Amino acid sequence: MKKLNVAVVGATGLVGSTMLKVLEEREFPVAQIYAFATARSAGKTVMFHGAPCVVEELTETSFVDHDIDVALLSAGGGTSKVYAPLAAEAGVTVIDNSSQWRQVDGIPLVVPEVNPEVIKGYRGIIANPNCSTIQCMPILKTLRDRYGLKRIVYSTYQAAAGAGMKGLHDLEEGTTTTFDYPLPLNVLPRIDEFMEDGSTKEEWKMVQETRKILGLPDLAVTATCVRVPVDFGHGVAINAELQDDFDLETVRADLEAQDGVIVKDDPKNHVYPIPQDCKFNDMIYVGRIRRDASQPNTLNLWCVADNIRKGAATNSVQIAEKWLEYADESWFADREEA
Ligand code: A2P
DSSP: OOOEEEEEETTTSHHHHHHHHHHHHTTOOEEEEEEEEOGGGTTOEEEETTEEEEEEEOOTTHHHHSOOSEEEEOSOHHHHHHHHHHHHHTTOEEEEOSSSSTTSTTOOBOOTTTOGGGGTTOOSEEEOOOHHHHHHHHHHHHHHHHHOEEEEEEEEEEOGGGGHHHHHHHHHHOOOSSSSSOOTTOOBOOOSOBOTTSOBHHHHHHHHHHHHHHTOTTOEEEEEEEEOSOSSOEEEEEEEEESSOOOHHHHHHHHHHSTTEEEOOBGGGTBOOOHHHHTTSOOEEEEEEEEOTTSTTEEEEEEEEOTTIIIIIHHHHHHHHHHHHHOOHHHHHHHHHO
16 A cells, blocks of 8 residues: 655644644555644644654645645634645645635535545646535435435534534633634534625535535525534434435435435434534434425425534544545555655
């Protein structure tokens, strides 16, 4: 197995530090690890496989000065806007966790259980989707494949960790460094910026990214995104109108067979997914699977996943794994020549 030189940008942040952990846990074949953050963090150390790794300041020449094969970026949209193209120009495969590149034509937006084929033979920037969108994709894929999708209504219950270290701090302390109002004992129906039409950017992301990942550009999708006083683990209620009628047995069986998904659905015994099920693991839990009697061919369900892991770090590492699986010999030959 070829070993790669891997960079994590934003290595001192919540997602970046989890990326390091997930690379370790999944035994991604790393020859050399590089950790980048701002000048404030330069000289600090992060641990990787039990050894200290000194954090470096990210600069415009970082990807030229170092021999890096793959870079995982999670340092905000502004950083990705500037540095992802610089890295790609230097021949680095970039997996970007920000929203900066997701809607750009030609940039793959990937959930490995759903649309891995879009990165076959691809070089350059690959976008990691929005956290709440990721956890819905393997579920909607199973429904799309068997019944077809007509309209999706999302209602999210999103954890504080989605707003980074500051979000967790605000949840613990009741401060408002990142939220408009105190989050403890509260729910806040705004995630990301408001847009002209009164929806939020997070809601817009869920709509657009769902269409792109599922390859259904005209799918009717709407979302309401809400922050709740939970540390880790987003919940999403999905109302899915399907093209064809369905039976619940088959839906359950398809979801049970879907890679990355665990069905936890036994209402009689009060068994259903809660954020604590998914905290610090990589699975998407689904339950409350039932028919919506208000209109034909419509299904209600509920899912949870750890937004920092499957919703961000783990999905990024899984993309890197898929990319490596697909990377042909010519890529390695070109890298050696460069
Ligand atoms: P730093 O810790 O030096 O500020 P979180 O989302 O948990 O707040 O983490 C954000 C991460 O992104 C941190 O590691 C932060 O580094 C990093 N970061 C933010 N802006 C930049 C930048 N311009 N260049 C490199 N890293 C950045």
